[in-house]
Amino acid sequence: MLTKRMLNRLMVMIVLLGQLVLPMQNSATAAETNKASIAVQGKEAALLKKKEIEIQEDTDALSLLQETVGSENVKTVDSDYGPMITEIKGLSQEGTFAWAFYVNGKQADVGAHKYNVHADDEILFKYESWNTASLSVFGDTDTGTILDSKKYEINEDTTALTLLKNAVGENNVALKETDYGPMIIGINGLVAEDPYYWAFYVNGKLAEGGAHTYKPQAGDQISFKYESWEQEEKDSGDEQGSQKDKDSPDEGHIVNVNQAVDNLIAYIMEKGVSSEWEAIALHHAGKKIPAGYLDSLKAKVGSSNGEFRIVTDYERMVLGVKAAGGDPTSFAGYNLIEKIYNNERMTNQGTNGVIFGLLALNSGDYNIPVSAEWDQEKLVDYLIENQLDTGGWALYGTTGDPDITAMALSAIAPYKDQEEVKTAIENAVNWLTKQQNANGGFETENGETSESTAEAIIGLTAIGKNPAGASFTKGMDSDVQAASSSSAQSENNLITNLLSFQNEDGGFAHLIGEESNDIASAKGILALVAYQNFVAGKASVYELDRVTVDDTAGDKNGQQGSGGQTQSENESKDGNRLPDTATNTCNLMAIGALLFLTGLFLFFLNRRKRA
Template structure:
């Protein structure tokens, strides 16, 4: 009987070993999306619930989230005339002689309604705080909404933790009563309570009775603020006439709110359409983040043409576009576009090619050798020689052709840096006089010409709102804005349909005038990027060093082994966005929310090198990278609910793409953890999402044969230690193994089967030995 029992047990173990080895575990990787909604519960002295993310439940209330977070049995309510009121949370509630109560906040602002009446919105952070209503609030803000004679002044709201003016308006007015447009990191109101922006009317934003210089989402509330949102109509102020105006003296006819609104709408229009070189220049000067698609297209355009273009203006506009992207046109995709300009055929396209050759060379003060075919002196002489003597203007083709305002404006923009030269100054004076006559005689009759004139005047330091460029109480800036449509774009000569050409020229015009107002000089003054990659380190100090990709992705403009990400830049990025960094061969896509959670100071991100001995030991198909992030000298090891996506470039790989797998290796190369891997054969990238940083690389999964290893073989298999709770890495991986790679690596399924077969084989040997021993005893 005992013998039969032993044989049954051994048979079961053998069958279990073989069958279990064929079962494939399912990956449990977390999705790499950032959850914005959070809940916090703060008692009188203790935090009862640390900030915790939750999935927004469609149509659910803040009370539903509270109950879901701590259980209904831990929430005590009382019926009042205003509805159910929360009086206790986790047993914390006031006694009869106490003046405490549970206050409910949305995005840091005291809610005007109770938790059961508040329906959650995307991105809401809700908080319940046990406070004494007899103690005055440290921070209070007031909101007023004005529409003509109708005024709504809301009850003062207490707040904490730097909410924005938009948080205040959205909460008190009600998200359902707002129509807004998101623009970059900011938001602008289109309609309140059904009253929509139309024609020359819009919703203006005031802070303490002063017109705001940012949008609602760009202003953090301060104690005592009076926030006003007011429905207004664009109307330029008409100044009183003065007999003491000097030549070019500016008249106060530009309404700042009107102009800022026009610039904002134009920004939105330009970014909503394809961005090319001319649009990129204006966006850069407006302080906007360029789309990553623009940069990719720029690289493709130059590399596909192998740096050779048929028109000189191609080199010139690409030079400006490359500078706008923060790159050097002297070495872009391996080509020197500046040399192609000063040694090119600049007169092939008339004065257009000559003027923009000078503009491009001066944009970043590029050096031009004395041996160049076209020095700056040659270009200036060519422009001066082509000026018409009769009216002081220029023509596109030849000196004998009639002057036109577009060509004159273009040439004046090119000559502006040389106004200190006597001959140039005379030519500029005559050219400006010609433009003045053109405007005063109503011969400037379209948006593109008006914008070109404004660009030239701004480069020369002349106010386009001056009396010389004002006719019938309308200056040329206001005239340009009459061509702007509701979508923010411009039409050429009147109408309601914006077109691409008129829109980018019109946009350049208002950006140029903004630069003039700010004292920043010419639209085309685009210096070389000041931040260089030094010793493999790139410091990101401004959003101008980022490109904006799709789906709220921001790409750092340079490649480096180490990135220092400034606190200011990280705080300025949307919480739900991703930041992409690359060392040229490997990219890391990091949730901005993860970085912001540790942004007490600058954050350093490193693509660290591994030792040569480890490289030799592990035959990886990609670089082996030791990824680290530090803040204040401390490594950021806890990613919480966030995942970082690592993408390895395997452009030179010629093997079996289906065999590729990303593994986590320890510093000794003794343990290997398989990550859920995505292979894109088209882009030749291999990617995986990870929950903490260490050493990662791409390997081939190779199964030559299955056999039991011995001490002399290279592959050593160790069992996995069981843990009570899964780690982030276990959530992001199929299984966990500990292997040492020496040129061949086994996939997790093969390793599991290998282990179990080995165990089964050993058990069979034990069983067979036991049977033999029992037979011998029986026969003896």
């Protein structure tokens, strides 16, 4: 049995232990600091050597850069995807050079302002050229791969031959002069002997001219392969009699597309409608768009008093409002159409504002006054005047971009019978097919993405061009084809390429192998519905006045609130998963508090007994 003296000692020990636990944990918490590294690489030298910086949970990469080098040394411009870095420490984007953003050695697929920096991240801002082409060299079965695919900077004077010489060394390329110019007979000591020769490929397709005459375009995939004439003749013979008209809709694809659309709609309705692309797709699919989506747009307009910094905010909102059954000319007390045609910042975002402007103004029958700053004719003229000589369009600069080019096709599609527009469309289609790779998609700085393929499908169907037709059907890489047991897999087009990004949950990935991504899924559903419309002989998905919506579809989804979105405890507001930074501090503090209270209880109990 405890004596009074023992009880007093026990009480004192408990109180002291409780008081000690709290400051110990506070000290431990203060000592736990998250750090990440940041570096800035210029064209020729480092502008900021790798430096470790303490970060908070909500630190984004752009803020980290501004904090490290000084916000006055970082310049940005508004873009459709948020602030875009144009200059760091006096080095600004020029020509084909711009600032790229890398995380842990991999180019990020979100803007620096959206990426939440995690502990131990390695952040790199790198000044590099958009104007690159990749090169690979494949030898015989004994030699194997001579040069793995690697990107090289190109200019207007670069040819495929000079690219090869620069990559493997001029002395390692053996040439023979012919009536048609220099012919490659050896690379790295592997000399071509009949029936073998060095074949030259551009984007998975055997080139028509010589390597000394072909000038690579940005994004091109150049390859040299040691091949046999005998095998080529055999392959050519096997293909005789098997050709068919691939420029008409292929009903064989539509079965797979229909199933993919059903799965993707289920995925979107489960997570909630959150973008105008999803709303447009559901509109054309005859599905009811949850009321919460339109409510969320009204709240957004109201909270900003109808004022947005960038014109694409108005333009994309018009598309979403129209698709959801609202009136863009009188929405939440504002005329969103007027906000577009009288916008002074139409060209501040390069071609983006103009492209989305045309899509928005043509989404319905709107009255555009003669006094308007911009109308459809002015917007079309701007795009025609800013088309590149190559046939593509760029957001900024002189390097064509597959996404922007495809979006421009969607925008000018209603005017395709005009002579100038018709020529522009033909040039753009020719440029796009040259950019397409052997997998049927497009190589970008971030790799082969589903969004680029989706944009191409949307743009081509808008102008009445089959994305699964002969022009956009490519032969699979010979090594991959040899390993394939199905002859049907030897050809890839935009449709088969896009379907390859769909995951088991029904959503689409940004890159193959990644988890489903909201943006990729939104673009994916719009592209597949666009293809359904094309096969059915219907209009572009951006024409929103011709569809009847099934009001009985998805009743429960109409009660989802603001788009029906849910967010897990470990996700940030922009959808990025937050770092797992929790410790046992709270638990230990609770134990300390409990011990302290227990000590107090024993203390008063003892006093009461004495009394």
